[in-house]
Amino acid sequence: MIKEEEFVRLIQDNQGLIYKITTIYSKDKEEREDLYQEIVYQTWKSFDYFKKASKPTTWLYRVGMNTAITHLNKSKRRISAVPIEDVKVQFTESGDFEKDEKIQELYVQIRKLNLLDRGIVFLYLEGKSYEEIAEISGISVSNVGTRMSRIKQKLKSGMKS
Amino acid sequence: MELEEMKSLWSDLSVKVEKQDRIQQGLIMEITKQRFRSKLNSIQVSELIGTVVCFAGAAYFILNFGKLEIWYNQVFALINILIAIALPLLSLTTIRSMKNLQIGTESPISILKDFTKRKLRFWQVQRLSLVLASVYLLTILLPFAELQGKSEVFMSRSFWIVYIPLGFAFMLMFSSWVWKKYKRGIASSEALLRELTE
Numbered sequence: 547m548i549k550e551e552e553f554v555r556l557i558q559d560n561q562g563l564i565y566k567i568t569t570i571y572s573k574d575k576e577e578r579e580d581l582y583q584e585i586v587y588q589t590w591k592s593f594d595y596f597k598k599a600s601k602p603t604t605w606l607y608r609v610g611m612n613t614a615i616t617h618l619n620k621s622k623r624r625i626s627a628v629p630i631e632d633v634k635v636q637f638t639e640s641g642d643f644e645k646d647e648k649i650q651e652l653y654v655q656i657r658k659l660n661l662l663d664r665g666i667v668f669l670y671l672e673g674k675s676y677e678e679i680a681e682i683s684g685i686s687v688s689n690v691g692t693r694m695s696r697i698k699q700k701l702k703s704g705m706k707s
Numbered sequence: 708m709e710l711e712e713m714k715s716l717w718s719d720l721s722v723k724v725e726k727q728d729r730i731q732q733g734l735i736m737e738i739t740k741q742r743f744r745s746k747l748n749s750i751q752v753s754e755l756i757g758t759v760v761c762f763a764g765a766a767y768f769i770l771n772f773g774k775l776e777i778w779y780n781q782v783f784a785l786i787n788i789l790i791a792i793a794l795p796l797l798s799l800t801t802i803r804s805m806k807n808l809q810i811g812t813e814s815p816i817s818i819l820k821d822f823t824k825r826k827l828r829f830w831q832v833q834r835l836s837l838v839l840a841s842v843y844l845l846t847i848l849l850p851f852a853e854l855q856g857k858s859e860v861f862m863s864r865s866f867w868i869v870y871i872p873l874g875f876a877f878m879l880m881f882s883s884w885v886w887k888k889y890k891r892g893i894a895s896s897e898a899l900l901r902e903l904t905e
Contacts, residue, residue: 550736553735554732557730558729558732558735561727561729561730562725562727566720566721566724583738583742584742586738586739586742587739587742587743588811590739592810592812594811595811595812596811605811608813608815609811611815612808612815613810615818615819615822616808616810616818616822645716645719648712648716649716649720652716652717660899660902661819661899662815662816662819662903670710670714671713671717672721673718682814682815683814683815684813684816684817685814685816698710701710701713
């Protein structure tokens, strides 16, 4: 029972983080809900490792990204989300038309990147340092730097066109 | 838009997301339980049916092997038995290997590399399966007809003029479609691996 309570608290405390991962990795609402639920499920499945993790948030970032990578990379994927109409987590529009348009454009450009680069830019936007990005993603700090400058170029040229 | 501007937009969004209502406790557990059940179901349906069909085919030839009198039908039946046992085992092993990833312990780069390598292996196995399945279809006809006491089917002209060419045409079309699909799958997995190791 304690495990269940701890798990629920972890999801509740980080529901925004999970939701943001789903927006980076999925193209529509249906896919987003499916991925959200898959991340919740995989977090439960690997929950015993959570207790051993030195940094819980780092662990959750990893589980979220790993789930997105493997779930969306499958050749035959069936959307099997259970209806969760009660979930109100979503990016509400700001009312600022120009800002909302820029956000949508940002999503479009990020989704054009490969699965790993999407995760790297997500961590960057989350305000993580190159060292933290390297720790979470499992690549070297210098590789993060190289990838980030490539990503910046791609996003810049994408946003211009 | 500069990346710093994107970062600031993202930060505004994060604030909004954090202000959203908390997902209910019951709903989190409901999602987890339903997901667990749906995974069990999908394993049963897709993996078990194929295996049962193949094993049933193999069992049929094993049980009736003694009734085959013509030597080449015995050879064909033997090939059929081996393929019907090897095919599902091969597929099950690669599918299982793709499912057994350590999401809770590995880093995204290791997961991605590992997953892509396993996927590549999966495509290669699927391609091999296609070849084996074609051999299976070719070799099943004669021993099956002998066991059913209908060897005379092969003497009729319509069998050779209509059924065999039609069967081959269908098999050729289907194989080339599936082959292209597998080739694309292998190419995209290889490209992703190359990109990751750059």
